[in-house]
Amino acid sequence: MPDAVRTAAVRAVLATSLTIIQAMIAFLSTVTGSWLAFPMVLSSVASTVVATWAVLDVWVTRQVWNQRNGVVSVPSSTARQMRRERRRAQKAARAADRDGPAGGIRDRLKADGLSRA
Template identity: 65%
Template sequence: MPDPVREAAVRAVIIIALTLTQVVVVLLCTLAGSWFAFPMLICAVASTFVATWAVLDIWVTRQSWRQRNGVVSVPSSVARDRWRPLRRRTD
């Protein structure tokens, strides 16, 4: 994975983790009947939009990196060497 795409993915994971933490805090505050539930709910809804944007940022960064740099083609360890000559058809 290229560095810009990896950075976008790490950023998105951190934002999603914070959003899920806020949702849990909202749930616990609601169950406890705290006044803090409503402000946290507003923050959690805003964080949901930010998390959606962060996930889209991964996709956009990946597409733009591919467009600029092309697809990196590295042979895998299971790739065969072309040591055998090609056979001709005898039909």
């Protein structure tokens, strides 16, 4: 994961966990009838907005990073096909190197007039 996306993800996790803690405190304060219930409910609503924004920030940051730096490729059918073609070309090049410039022993024998066929 790129650094910018990782940073945004850490921010989102912190904001989300803080929101969950505030919501739990607001619930428990409401159950016990504490004076802290109303301020905690208000701060929980505000934290929910912030946490949602932080999660959207992760998504947007990831999209921007992919657009600027290219997608970290997952092999697709196109990539496999290109790899196959590259392997075939390398195999043909190795075979050509192995046979030499004259094209192999039979071609050399034909060129020398020593071939039976």
